[in-house]
Amino acid sequence: MxxxxxxxxxxxxxxxxxxxxxxxxxxxxxxxxxxxxxxxxxxxxxxxxxxxxxxxxxxxxxxxxxxxxxxxxxxxxxxxxxxxxxxxxxxxxxxxxxxxxxxxxxxxxxxxxxxxxxxxxxxxxxxxxxxxxxxxxxxxxxxxxxxxxxxxGEVIQDIATVRPGEIRFKGPNLYVDDIHVMNLGSEGARQKVMERGLGVVIEPKDDDARSMLANAGQRMAIAHDAALQLGIYKDVDTPEFMPILRRDLDTGRVVMVIVPIEMDMECLLLAVSRVPVLESAYSRPLQSRAGAGAAD
Amino acid sequence: MMETSLSKYILAIITREAGLVSGGGAPVFMARDKEEQEKIALYLTRITGGVIHDLENGVYILVKH
Incomplete structure (x- = not known):
């Protein structure tokens, strides 16, 4: 007993x-x-x-x-x-x-x-x-x-390289490196993004990573974690400063534009690198015969 | 409580030239010059929560995302 x-x-x-x-x-x-x-x-x-x-x-x-x-x-x-x-x-x-x-x-x-x-x-x-x-x-x-x-679980830096990207405008169109992110009409908003905005490029290491980064939920998670840790220059009535992640269809690279409170690129890269890879985004197309064959 | 709202929807159109926009479901605001257009667009974006997009032909649209 x-x-x-x-x-x-x-x-x-x-x-x-x-x-x-x-x-x-x-x-x-x-x-x-x-x-x-x-x-x-x-x-x-x-x-x-x-x-x-x-x-x-x-x-x-x-x-x-x-x-x-x-x-x-x-x-x-x-x-x-x-x-x-x-x-x-x-x-x-x-x-x-x-x-x-x-x-x-x-x-x-x-x-x-x-x-x-x-x-x-x-x-x-x-x-x-x-x-x-x-x-x-x-x-x-x-x-x-x-x-x-x-x-x-895995984090972003296990599946991709995270590096700074250059933000620029062509007319009203916002680009990070050569990837189109959005059309921003307001002159004031464009100035703010040029002054305070930071751009990040997330390059997938292989085809598995590419398909994980394609998941929109995974990208929302990256935006949320980055905004949480660096602060976000945004209020409920300024939707134009919402952090946005867009995918380059040709290479599978994902770029992010964020207007943080703390403009510290090192910390932003760290925050993005540590975002967990979500279970719902986790996929391994290279494990299948069709996926691996198509990848060459 | 779930909040339901429309998205990817044009809330308003702000134009400097009348002939470029016609019909449609969104209200059209005429602006005399670029400065006024910017101002109207800014007011509307703060009130409606839409984002201003520039169609690069003198027409701005406000879209709810």
């Missing part, structure tokens, strides 16, 4: 720790309010409690208890729904919206992190129960590090 208790407690604590570390590991994806912390830590605690109970339940031949795990899965699907709803409704009041793809990605991550805490709790409590408490700690550390490493 005593063994169950220690194993379960250790497992739950470990699961909760996992959830906490994952809340901290990704500041951009986290809502940031204290209430958000409470919600997600509580759900993490529930998940890890359920996970840590599974192995002792099996040893007690209480097989029905394990079906609780499936109940938990339903619960955590609601987490995704909850995050999606919250973030989508908040997105409408953002100057530079995240976009549906980014929100879907964040929601999925939040759901998956609960399963991860559950799994962590299961592994740690199982090890503690079957082997010993001393064995559980190193095993827990190992799987935790592994999980954090495996869950880290």
């Amino acid at each position: 005593e063994d169950y208790l220690t194993a379960t407690l250790l497992g739950s604590a470990w699961g909760l720790l996992t959830r906490y570390l994952m809340l901290k590991s990704d500041y951009r994806q986290f809502p940031g309010y204290p209430h958000g912390y409470v919600t997600h830590l509580s759900l993490g605690l529930v998940a890890s409690l359920l996970g840590s109970l599974a192995i002792p339940a099996i040893f007690e031949k209480e097989f029905t208890a394990v079906t609780f795990l499936s109940l938990a899965a339903t619960q955590f699907r609601d987490v995704r729904e909850m995050e999606r709803k919250t973030l989508s409704s908040l997105d409408m009041t953002k100057l530079v919206p995240r976009g549906p793809d980014y929100i879907e990605g964040i929601s999925r991550v939040f759901e998956a992190r609960n399963y991860l805490s559950m799994l962590m709790a299961l592994i740690v409590s199982g090890t503690a129960y079957i082997f010993s408490l001393q064995a559980a700690i190193p095993v827990g550390l190992a799987v935790l590090l592994l999980a954090i490493r495996l869950m880290r």
Whole structure:
């Protein structure tokens, strides 16, 4: 009896720790309010409690208890729904919206992190129960590090090179390098873009990257993250200063024009390089025979 | 609450020459010179949230994106 208790407690604590570390590991994806912390830590605690109970339940031949795990899965699907709803409704009041793809990605991550805490709790409590408490700690550390490493997705700099681009106007038409971005009619707006605007060129490293950058949701995510980190010279009634990303159809390069508050090119390049590659944009045409053959 | 609005829609046309624009669903504003045209366009963009585009023939259009 005593063994169950220690194993379960250790497992739950470990699961909760996992959830906490994952809340901290990704500041951009986290809502940031204290209430958000409470919600997600509580759900993490529930998940890890359920996970840590599974192995002792099996040893007690209480097989029905394990079906609780499936109940938990339903619960955590609601987490995704909850995050999606919250973030989508908040997105409408953002100057530079995240976009549906980014929100879907964040929601999925939040759901998956609960399963991860559950799994962590299961592994740690199982090890503690079957082997010993001393064995559980190193095993827990190992799987935790592994999980954090495996869950880290790719970022833009893994799939593309990000470099400064030159902004210029031909009449009312705005170009970055040779790529047409938009037609800007107002003289005042053109002056502001010339004074304060920064241009960035994102060059895909291969055909897979090219197709990922083609995704409009991925481009919205880049605009949102860049605007969030450097500030945006825009208000609700100045839509002309919305950061815009356009694709060069011939080469697959993507250019961005942004009018930030902080005109720091180094930081802008850094911000763009660190934007996560979204799950919905992630594609590998080179893996297919047709895709690889067509690419030569 | 979902906000529903039209997009890619011409909200207004500001022209210096009457003959270049005719008919259509958007209101047409006549301007006497380029300065006045810029001013009208700026007012309208702030009020409607549309973006000014220059058709390079003396006609500006305001488009909701």
